[in-house]
Amino acid sequence: MKFGILINEGPFTHQASDSAYQFVVAALAKGHEVPRVFFYYDGVYNANKLSAPQADDRNVVKRWSDLAAEKGVDLVVCIAAGLRRGIVEDNLMEGFRISGLGQLTEAAMGSERLVMFGD
Amino acid sequence: MLHTVNKSPFERNSLDSCLRLAKKGSAILLMEDGVYAAVTGTTATDKMASAAKGNSVYVLGPDMSARGLAEDQLIDGIKVVDYEGFVDLVADNDGVTPWL
Amino acid sequence: MTEVVFEIEGVKKVITFLNRKAPYGTIYALEVLESVLITAAFEQHANIVFVDDGVYQIKKGQDTAALEMKNFLPTYGIIEMEKEDADEDEDMDMNWRIIVEKESMEARGLTADDFKIDVEVLSSAELAEVLETSDAVIGG
Incomplete structure (x- = not known):
């Protein structure tokens, strides 16, 4: 089954991104597809390549x-x-891309389930 | 429909709104700070116990463990799932309504 | 970087926007509006639902001048227009509903006359049915 994922909070302040990550890993392990994760609201901070957590943290x-x-x-x-x-190409982590909100609608349309993580 | 609740019932009204607007018989997953609603001996226990009679209520085990909650404290009828169980719940229900 | 292409030709879904937060104190109300509007571009069905403090989003008389924040009450008017256009256009298969939960409204001492836009006022039980029949629910 195809799952679309929506993340609306940044890393560290809220658990949303952690929960979403664990969900996606479990879904993939079970043989489901997660074609797209969409980052909205403060969720865009998940793509900040300048993020440098301490070595003993995830x-x-x-x-x-x-x-x-x-x-x-x-x-x-x-x-x-x-x-x-202020999340732009200059500080965008590898693996992420910047695009319009239509990509969220497409994920909702093209997936069997949309699962949202936020606060 | 699977309803997810990620807020403590003592901090926000997410659980109350979920219980008011989840159709009888639907599935409810308590996760993140929502897991505090799953245990006995709190002011939220009665409404949660009553919800567990009309709905299938689940709690995310890893979130319980992180918060020091043990399975023997759980309200009768609430089932523990891990992330794979969460995935199954999403797959087995027609959709997901988040109560944030 | 992987760019995925979804098969969305001819797909018609019911997307529900569950607005539960008051405006201005947090940004949730504003950004959800942007995602509602994009739904029109894809001609998808939508339920724009106001529950809990979300009902305050459409209260009349908002004046944000002293806050230097954008007053986004007029944006709800655009959503109402999109809905009305879709209702009138027989060639357009796009059904939008703007819904307020009666219990949330009454708990806050409001009536439908307090809102800037026309809404359907539904009971909790009626709204539960609407949620149940949604393909995707975006909360906020």
């Missing part, structure tokens, strides 16, 4: 990036939400 940004590289998950950052918060 690296939320890198973890998503690795998942894109290993599993081909399409990580899309909302352009309007990103511009508002």
